[in-house]
Amino acid sequence: MSFLEDETSEGETGACSRLESYVFSCELSSEVPFFTFQGDEEEDLEHFLELRTICLGNGAKEENNVVEVTAMNHQGKKISVPVANLHISCLPMVSLGEFELMAPVTLRLKSGSGPVTVSGLHLVASENDESEMSDEEDSEEEMPSIKPAKKKQKL
Secondary structure, three states: OOOOOOEEEEOOOOOEEEEEEEEEEEEEOOOOOEEEEOOOOOOOEEEEEEEEEEEEOOOOOOOOEEEEEEEEOOOOOEEEEEEEEEEOOOEOEEEEEEEEEEOOEEEEEEEOOOOEEEEEEEEEEEEEOHHHHHHHHHHHHOOOOOOOOOOOOOO
């Protein structure tokens, strides 16, 4: 998926999907060691978490800080995977690119005291039926074309 806002695409069935993106961030520490990302329970929406960066915050100690992600695999089973092992003196930040997971996702500070900031995008995919899309397209087509102004000739 892409980080572009309001992306639309048409599938083989004729139904269109719309993708909206929002900034996501959470901080993990010894006081708050985990965060669970969940989408709304609306039937026509799918929520994704696209992780981009994980970095140590101000006040991090000289210790390893391991961040673990728990999400569903392709077989529908929960799986936990360490995605970052940060240390203030050698690796204070890691870039994950566009690491995309379907909700629900739990981020956990498995070891260390943090603070660790996890950031990325909250992606919301919605299915639009064909009639809504055709109404939008019709309204755009009905607008009159804009013609350039005529230049006055100097005498």
